Each structure stands twice: as structure tokens, then as C-alpha cells.
Amino acid sequence: MHNYLHIPLWPFSQLYGGIMRLRNLGYDKGLLPSRQFDLPVIAVGNLTVGGTGKTPHVEYLMRLLQSYKVATLSRGYKRQSKGFILADASSTAAILGDEPFQYHADFKDVNVAVCEDRVKGLEQLQQLVPELEVVVLDDAMQHRPVQPSLNLLITDYNRPFYKDYVLPAGRLREPRSGAKRADAVIVSKCLQSISTKEREQMVGQVQRYTSPGTPVFFSTFAYADPVSIGKAAAPTKNAVLLTGIANAEPLKNYLSSQGYTLLRHLSYPDHHLYTSDNLKELKELLQQPGYAGATVLTTRKDAVKLTDAGLLPLTLALPIFFVPIEVQFIAEGEKFDQLVLQHVQSRL
Structure with missing residues (x-):
């Protein structure tokens, strides 16, 4: 291990990893129930804790599958509700969780549901949406009670699973061998300039842990011009960055490359639910010397919470913009699309 501070945690990682291996073995041998569905x-999903870019990839799939009747099903992490909920006009980020609420806000034709028990959630979706054709499970790699028909594993280019360790010494939720369940692997957050040689090297590393022949794809983030959700029509180059996400480094690097000067980064924990006090503090910061005329930049995930009904009046009074983001595949995007579309067509 490269960081000697991890050494005291290694016995705990071995214990946790052993428990996860036994759990996976139980599902693999049929000793624990795992349900297949007729669609x-x-x-x-991923093998690591947070920050691999699952949300933009789920959105990519929803755009790809727009000719089908699609639903997404998430746990609804950190939501202030319980049980199965199918999003409707009264839904909020607090009720659904921030990522499902983002899907609901941006994809009007997609049925967005949350449920801690994915088996019950899928059953409910099929009952409530009888014309349903495809379900995308968000963050479901470790939810073994459901046996997906297509399992997509995402790993961060900057911290691939094959260089990581099981919690608590590392960030893996389960041992690297869990990659064997993947039908395809996506290396996310790549540099657009990644070379063919480096991709081939990473494919070799990934396929040490996957089933033979598992395809490996590479994706990057494409950012667009900031979109106003506040009082200003156009952003200035002096900016305060406001985020509640797992890893803001790719966004910070992009903004720096676009000539923005980040005066300050207000970084909240992932899935943070903003309060009126947060926005009042932000307003006070913008009134301090050195911040005159500064723009506030944030993510789409944060923006859907900042424009919730309770905070909207405060947001509208501030120069806040979100930076749109989409996934782009490097080199073999058409092959990935065909893999997904052919799978869906073969199951209908």
C-alpha cells in the first residue's frame, strides 16, 4: 500500500472484505434470493464509495433510451421520506433525494421512483406503470436481491478500482473481484486527450478482475456554458464555487481552464440539502471586499435543490449559475450505444 497511514486499518479491511466475499458467494451459489424481472x-453502479460520475451516466442512458417507456429506481439517499415513492408534481429534493429529483426535473417523460427495497420498488413500478419497457437502477452494484439483465460498472479514471482497497483502508465497498459481475465497465472522468496506449493498458488492468471478454469503455465530461438560476444574465470571470458533491476537482479544473478565478470554494458534503442560512451566508460573503461583482457557480445537482420552492426567493436574488454536464464516450461511443440498445431489444 502506498500510504502507510492505511496500515493500521488493514485488518479491518480484511475482515470487511471477507464478509462481503461470503455475502457475494451466497448470492452466486443461490443460497440468498436474487430476483430477475421480465423486462x-x-x-x-460502482465498487467505490461515491464520486465516480454515476448520475451523468444514468442521464446518458435516459437520453439513449428516450424512444422507450423508461423508469429509474434509486434508493433515494438522504431523503427525508421512507418506502416507495413515484415522483409527481408535488415531489421535492427532500422527498426523493437530490439525484432522483434531478432526474424528475430534467426528464419529464421518465418515471422516477425511489425505494430502499429495489425488489419491491420494481414490483410497484410494474403495477403503477403497466406500459413500462426499461428500468435503470441507480447505484445498484451491491444490491444483490435484484439480478439486473445488464450490469454497468463505472470506475473513476483518477482512482480506478484495481488500485484501491476495501474500506476502511481504501474506498472499495467490496473486493475488486466484484467486477466479475459487470457486463461492461466504463472508465469515467478521462482526459479527452487520453492516448490509445493508456486506454489499452487500463483495459488490461480492468480485465484482470472481470469475466473474460467484458468490454471496457472510456468516457469524459463535456461541460456547457453556465445557465442562470438567479438574478444575473451572464457570469463574470471572478467566481465563488458552491458544491455539495463527492468530488468537485474535475469541475474546478474545467473552470480554471476556461479562465475563471475561483475566489472561494464553499464545499458541502455530498447530497447536502441547502438551507436558508446557507444562502444568507453566501449573500453576506458576496458583500465582502474583494467579492464585488462575483458570480456563484454550482452544479446541476446542487441547482435543483437551490431552486426548490422554499429557497427559490433567496436564489433568485443571487448571481447563481449552474454548469451543465454531459457524458461523452471516447472512441467507442457507438459500440456502447449498440450494446445497450441491442440488449433492450433482445429482452422485449
Whole structure:
């Protein structure tokens, strides 16, 4: 291990990893129940704790599958509700969780549901949406009670799973061998300039842990011009960055490359639910010397919470913009699309 501070945690990682291996063995041998469904169920997940870019990839799939009747099913992490909920006009980020609420806000034709128990959630979706054709499971790699028909594993280019360790010494939720369940692997957050040689090297490393022949794809983030959700029509180059996400480094690097000067980064924990006090503090910061005329930049995930009904009046009074983001595949995007579309067509 490269960081000697991890050494005291290694015995705990071995214990946790052993428990996860036994759990996976129970599912693999049929000793623990795992349910298949009679429609395409595409799981998007990872082996690590947070920050691999699952949300933009789920959105990519929803755009790809727009000709089908699609639903997404998430746990609804940190939501202030319980049980199965199908999003409607009264839904909020607090009720659904921030990522499902983002899907609901941006994809009007997609049925967005949350449920801690994915088996019950899928059953409910099929009852309530009888014309349903495809379900995308968000963050479901470790939810073994559901057996997806297509399992997509995402790993961060900057911290690939094959260089990481099981919690608490590292950030893996389960041992690297969990990659064997993947039907395809996506290396996310790549530099657009990644070379063919480096991709080939990473494919070799990834395929040490996957089933033979598992395809490996590479994706990057494409950012667009900031979109106003506040009082200003156009952003200035002096900016305060406001985020409640797992890893803001790619966004910070992009903004720096676009000539923005980040005066300050207000970084909240992932899935943070903003309060009126947060926005009042932000307003006070913008009134301090050195911040005159500064723009506030944030993510789409944060923006859907900042424009919730309770905070909207405060947001509208501030120069806040979100930076749109989309996934782009490097080199083999058409092959990935065909893999997904052919799978869906074969299951209908």
C-alpha cells in the first residue's frame, strides 16, 4: 500500500472484505434470493464509495433510451421520506433525494421512483406503470436481491478500482473481484486527450478482475456554458464555487481552464440539502471586499435543490449559475450505444 497511514486499518479491511466475499458467494451459489424481472433492468453502479460520475451516466442512458417507456429506481439517499415513492408534481429534493429529483426535473417523460427495497420498488413500478419497457437502477452494484439483465460498472479514471482497497483502508465497498459481475465497465472522468496506449493498458488492468471478454469503455465530461438560476444574465470571470458533491476537482479544473478565478470554494458534503442560512451566508460573503461583482457557480445537482420552492426567493436574488454536464464516450461511443440498445431489444 502506498500510504502507510492505511496500515493500521488493514485488518479491518480484511475482515470487511471477507464478509462481503461470503455475502457475494451466497448470492452466486443461490443460497440468498436474487430476483430477475421480465423486462430489461439496467444497473449502473460502482465498487467505490461515491464520486465516480454515476448520475451523468444514468442521464446518458435516459437520453439513449428516450424512444422507450423508461423508469429509474434509486434508493433515494438522504431523503427525508421512507418506502416507495413515484415522483409527481408535488415531489421535492427532500422527498426523493437530490439525484432522483434531478432526474424528475430534467426528464419529464421518465418515471422516477425511489425505494430502499429495489425488489419491491420494481414490483410497484410494474403495477403503477403497466406500459413500462426499461428500468435503470441507480447505484445498484451491491444490491444483490435484484439480478439486473445488464450490469454497468463505472470506475473513476483518477482512482480506478484495481488500485484501491476495501474500506476502511481504501474506498472499495467490496473486493475488486466484484467486477466479475459487470457486463461492461466504463472508465469515467478521462482526459479527452487520453492516448490509445493508456486506454489499452487500463483495459488490461480492468480485465484482470472481470469475466473474460467484458468490454471496457472510456468516457469524459463535456461541460456547457453556465445557465442562470438567479438574478444575473451572464457570469463574470471572478467566481465563488458552491458544491455539495463527492468530488468537485474535475469541475474546478474545467473552470480554471476556461479562465475563471475561483475566489472561494464553499464545499458541502455530498447530497447536502441547502438551507436558508446557507444562502444568507453566501449573500453576506458576496458583500465582502474583494467579492464585488462575483458570480456563484454550482452544479446541476446542487441547482435543483437551490431552486426548490422554499429557497427559490433567496436564489433568485443571487448571481447563481449552474454548469451543465454531459457524458461523452471516447472512441467507442457507438459500440456502447449498440450494446445497450441491442440488449433492450433482445429482452422485449
